[in-house]
Amino acid sequence: MTVSTMYASPWHAAVGLLVHRAVSTVFGLPGDDLGLLHALESTDVRMILCRDQRGAMFMATGYAMQSGTTGVCVVGKGPALTNVLTGLLEARSSGVPVVVLAGGTAAARRDAAAFQELDQLPLVTPLVKWAARVDHPDRLIPLLEKAFLMAGSGAPGPVYLEIPDELTSGEIVRNRPWASMPEVAAEVEATDQALELLRASRRPVLLVGGGMRGRNADGRLEAFADRIGAAIFTTASGRGVVDEDHPAFCGLAGLYSPAEAGPVWRNTDLLVTVGSRLEETATYGSGFASPGVPVLQVNLDAAGMSTDLPGATVLGEGAAVVASWQRALGSDPANAEWRTTVAACRTGAQTAVANRLGELAESGRLHVAEILATLDRTAPPDRILVQENGLQDMWSYFFPYWTIPAGAGSIVPSEQTTLGFGTAAAGGVKLAAGARPVVAFVGDGAFAMVAADVATLAEHGVGVLYIVLRNRGYGWLQSQLDQHGDAATRFRFLSQDAALTVPAHPAVWHTVVAEKAGFAEALGQGLLESSKGRVAVLEVPLTIDDVPPGIEELDGDFPGAAVNAPPTPVTENGADTHER
The missing domain is CATH 3.40.50.1220 (TPP-binding domain)
Structure with missing residues (x-):
């Protein structure tokens, strides 16, 4: 016997599938109709209302990476959708299953200079595994199921489903049970x-x-x-x-x-x-x-x-x-x-790092390698480090300056090295990680790009500890400029007065540590504050010359190497002597 289920709107049908799939958290900034919010009211599904669609997509991706489930991001149309494109590129490059549900121009208003009109399917198709638009109410249920099927099956990746304006109201009928995800054969034969x-x-x-x-x-x-x-x-x-x-x-x-x-x-x-x-x-x-x-x-x-x-x-x-x-x-x-x-x-690498840390200990200033060593000693064994890929946070990519034993975790950007991804994704990672400590190891350029959604995390009690390496700008680009030895250039990627902008919120804890002696205590306090559900921001001023081994030899993108450029002048204590 067939039993029909009636939904008050397409968004109620979409939420019905979310509940069926046990989706507990959704990220986004929905369109003006707010139908999704109405549909979520009577459920336990958590909606993280972000200030920027970029942050929403990054968080959904981080959530999926940590949880091993499909992330969900909901946005409006036109510029709201274009704000998501960079996140789609990142999710596709990392092979992360995320379903993006977006608004769209009504069929009757296409090519009629409609408000926020954009032909969105051709825009997103190169960045996703699968993209579709719902052109009739009867197609909504099967396309919603197809979206989740495509995102999580085979090689995972992001998918896109557009729900045009004319379909955001009106009842939807489901005449069969929700489909189950396919079973995957576990055994293969060796070739x-x-x-x-x-x-x-x-x-x-x-x-x-x-x-x-x-x-x-x-x-x-x-x-x-x-x-x-x-x-x-x-x-x-x-x-x-x-x-x-x-x-x-x-x-x-x-x-x-x-x-x-x-x-x-x-x-x-x-x-x-x-x-x-x-x-x-x-x-x-x-x-x-x-x-x-x-x-x-x-x-x-x-x-x-x-x-x-x-x-x-x-x-x-x-x-x-x-x-x-x-x-x-x-x-x-x-x-x-x-x-x-x-x-x-392996022993040689460990010995070399131990020797280097011993040398750095004799220096008066705090170095990135020492920050990582202190974090390793202080953070619980099940910590998750979320990283960017800037000039100085890249230290964490070099084993054994940073080691990830069994029980610990790591989230990094893809080869796209999308600026701001790790900063925002850390929120999604924390929501998926439960009580496990999540530490975001980021530069000030990345932090500034998505700082608006740091306040979002504070409002939702998402306790992430941010260790922000402040070199006053875009360190990688400045290092490339310095490599070419043109000290007289009028261009700079660093600023004299680039103070870190941290949201003023009761649930945000912020401190600045410039001295080696105070770092361990501040780190411990930051971990404690984040464990209470507060966003903790530990800001560490650095000089741009503190870079990982071999990185200073790179000239722009791969595979070039700077072979003719004069070295950056340094003083006896290692600080570069270029004007800041």
Whole structure:
């Protein structure tokens, strides 16, 4: 017997699906009809009303990344939708499932100079997995279900569904139960080509990407690395997937690879990549396998495979593929000599960082590496670090200056390195993380871009601790300008008086720490304040010369390197002598 369900409006139908899917939190800034808010009134679904659609999309993405579920972002039409585009680009590049529900111009008013009219589908289509517009009330239910199906199935990613103005009122009828999400077969068979490469390798490396986020709870990747005797690396977005206290973990690949890991990269005879598109930062420089070394790639999506490298490809879910390899390989012993090389590289990186921290301890000023070391000692083991990708917050990408052991977490921007993403996304991460401490490690440029929604977090009691590295502007661009040695240029990306703008709100705690002696106490207080549901802002003034190893050698985007530019003048204590 068919039972029909009547909804008062399309937004009530959309909320009905949210409740069915157990969606607990929605982010956005809805259109003028406010139909979504009316539909949410009688439910327990939490609506985070943001001040900026960019912040809403970033938060929804952060929430999805941390929770492992599909995020939801609701916005209006026209400029409201264009404000979301950067977030869509970030979500697509990170492979994050987010459903964007947007308003749209009524069919009868298209091409008639309607208010906020914009042909939105062509605009969003290149940035999403799937995009559609509801052109008839009967199409709403199946398209809502299709949106969630597409966002979370296969290789995840953002989707877009437009609900035009003429459909925002009027009853919607559902004549069947809500559809269930599809079941996914967990077992796969190992392929001969992959097994041949694995059996022939004596010096393997396992590289784990962000596509494995939330797919390694049982430690299957570490067990596989143990079985074949592989060194373990991750991409930036793959951090938090594997236990970085594992004895075979040697850091990140590419741009962020420790110099001490060089012998591993130079001598490996097989690179196994799982859940990575092998973006440019992951393959850059000496932190990657030498030309000609076979690369065995595993990815859910063929579009995520690199065709620039020799080797073999396996289309499938990474954990299932790795499990099939372990079953097929048996228990042959791994190469003991290679294990020794890997262990020596890991120990070398740890020793180098310990020595560097010892040197910095003799300095009178506070350095970023010391901030991270203090945070490591002070924050609870289950902390989650949310990062930007600026000149100085990039220190956290360099193992072992920052280490993510089992139980801790990491959220970073994609290879797009979208400015402001980590600052806003931290709110969504915290809402998904519950009682776990969330620390956003950001620059002042990123913080300023989305500071309006820091007040949003305060109003909702979302306790994030922001460690804001204040170098008074856009440090990366200034460093590029300085590299070219033109001290007489009239252009600057830093400002003499760029004070940090922190929202004045009772639920915002803010302090400035410029001295090394007071940082640990201030950090402890910030963690305490954020645990009470307050937004804590710990502002740390820095000089622009405090940059991670090797970063100052880059010239703009990849793969250039500054080889002819004179060095930035520095004083004996390390401060740069350019005028600020």
